[in-house]
Amino acid sequence: xxxxxxxxxxxxxxxxxxxxxxxxxxxxxxxxxxxxxxxxxxxxxxxxxxxxxxxxxxxxxxxxxxxxxxxxxxxxxxxxxxxxxxxxxxxxxxxxxxxxxxxxxxxxxxxxxxxxxxxxxxxxxxxxxxxxxxxxxxxxxxxxxxxxxxxxxxxxxxxxxxxxxxxxxxxxxxxxxxxxxxxxxxxxxxxxxxxxxxxxxxxxxxxxxxxxxxxxxxxxxxxxxxxxxxxxxxxxxxxxxxxxxxxxxxxxxxx
Amino acid sequence: xxxxxxxxxxxxxxxxxxxxxxxxxxxxxxxxxxxxxxxxxxxxxxxxxxxxxxxxxxxxxxxxxxxxxxxxxxxxxxxxxxxxxxxxxxxxxxxxxxxxxxxxxxxxxxxxxxxxxxxxxxxxxxxxxxxxxxxxxxxxxxxxxxxxxxxxxx
Numbered sequence: 001x002x003x004x005x006x007x008x009x010x011x012x013x014x015x016x017x018x019x020x021x022x023x024x025x026x027x028x029x030x031x032x033x034x035x036x037x038x039x040x041x042x043x044x045x046x047x048x049x050x051x052x053x054x055x056x057x058x059x060x061x062x063x064x065x066x067x068x069x070x071x072x073x074x075x076x077x078x079x080x081x082x083x084x085x086x087x088x089x090x091x092x093x094x095x096x097x098x099x100x101x102x103x104x105x106x107x108x109x110x111x112x113x114x115x116x117x118x119x120x121x122x123x124x125x126x127x128x129x130x131x132x133x134x135x136x137x138x139x140x141x142x143x144x145x146x147x148x149x150x151x152x153x154x155x156x157x158x159x160x161x162x163x164x165x166x167x168x169x170x171x172x173x174x175x176x177x178x179x180x181x182x183x184x185x186x187x188x189x190x191x192x193x194x195x196x197x198x199x200x201x202x203x204x205x206x207x208x209x210x211x212x213x214x215x216x217x218x219x220x221x222x223x224x225x226x227x228x229x230x231x232x233x234x235x236x237x238x239x240x241x242x243x244x245x246x247x248x249x250x251x252x253x254x255x
Numbered sequence: 256x257x258x259x260x261x262x263x264x265x266x267x268x269x270x271x272x273x274x275x276x277x278x279x280x281x282x283x284x285x286x287x288x289x290x291x292x293x294x295x296x297x298x299x300x301x302x303x304x305x306x307x308x309x310x311x312x313x314x315x316x317x318x319x320x321x322x323x324x325x326x327x328x329x330x331x332x333x334x335x336x337x338x339x340x341x342x343x344x345x346x347x348x349x350x351x352x353x354x355x356x357x358x359x360x361x362x363x364x365x366x367x368x369x370x371x372x373x374x375x376x377x378x379x380x381x382x383x384x385x386x387x388x389x390x391x392x393x394x395x396x397x398x399x400x401x402x403x404x405x406x407x408x409x
Contacts, residue, residue: 166378167312167363168354168371178330178361184308184315185326222373 019245027246028189031180032255036201040253048130048199048251051206055131058124064115070128073112081135086142086248089237091149098152098233101129102208120227126206130197133250141194141248143240152230156238159231165222171235174216186255193239195252202255209236212254277366278386280351286344287351291366291386301395304388305334311384311392316361320399330361339401346393350384365389 019025029037039045059077062069074080085101092099092107099107102120105128109115118125143149160171174183175191182188196209203211210225210232217224225231278291290296304311306321313319318327319334337346348355353362364371365383374380384392 162372164371164373166371166374166381166383169361169363173359173361182327182329184328217373218375221375221378223375 027192031187031189036253036255046253048206051127051130052134052251055127058128064113066114068113077135081132083136083139085133085136086139087144089233090144091146098237100233126197130251136248137250139248140245141243143244152234153237153241156234159235160238165220167220169220192243194243194246195249198252198254200254287347288344290390292390296390296394298394298398301391304392336401338397338399343393346396350389
């Protein structure tokens, strides 16, 4: 069976609800050393919580010509943003295309607040998406089952199983066929997107899922997709479907 | 005499223009039997390439009889004893393009530039190792014998 067929067939057998003990899927958390796990589990030790706190402050700060803050329209994030990150990327009705959480936040900023655009991977965007993400912590990954997303998700599956870079790897070769094995010093995780944004010790900063994916692509000596590209959103859709039912850990810590 | 110089110059230019062209080779019975450079490689240089993370990157996946290397991968068979299991021609095909042996292999093609996708600009059109380096690595791997030799050159 080819990689693509395998990837697609796996999608249909994974459970829709929370994980059972027999579920072979494991969060990247399971592959980390004890110290790193402890750092993620303690909000006072988790450096990504500082990013969340910045986001919380931004949530209530009016900016832009409309003189509004996120809270002006969305009120308490604990209520209004609960479970939102768990179902992104989702379909943007206006364009008929999938949009990721950062894209949605950017839309609100630009069209509803009439504020300067936020740079992807910039501090404020990471802060807001970490803060919105936190409101789904502990909830199962719940990708929307909208038929219109299907072709994009399939494109994600195709990219996941396509060879790329001078080293000619596919994502699946590492993250499906060799997950749990050691690549040099690093154990290969299963590539679940359930903890993002994360604080990565190697970066010494907080970063998005797309930054992580760019790292993997650079590692294969491929030209990485750009932030917010259709390719990354397709990959993200695929990864979220593959992680359906797994628990959101945002904000995670990774080595 | 003049013709000789002209010929020499044209050879130099031809060489520069095709600096990245790969040497031709022939696959026969699961092996590339002839050296890519027409001569045997240098095992000491080969050892360096295998151990160098940015160059050979072999130890990302393989382990081997290299006690001084702390981090070795476990995605691939150990290189220990490979010189007893395989001959030069079989190793050469593995190195040049492992997908010719196993289409699904994760081992990168070390001497191929065709049919790759989205190669980063700084690596585009270049094989992972050049012909001399491939031969050096083969010469080194042939020293890794089942009797426990470590390929240390004396």
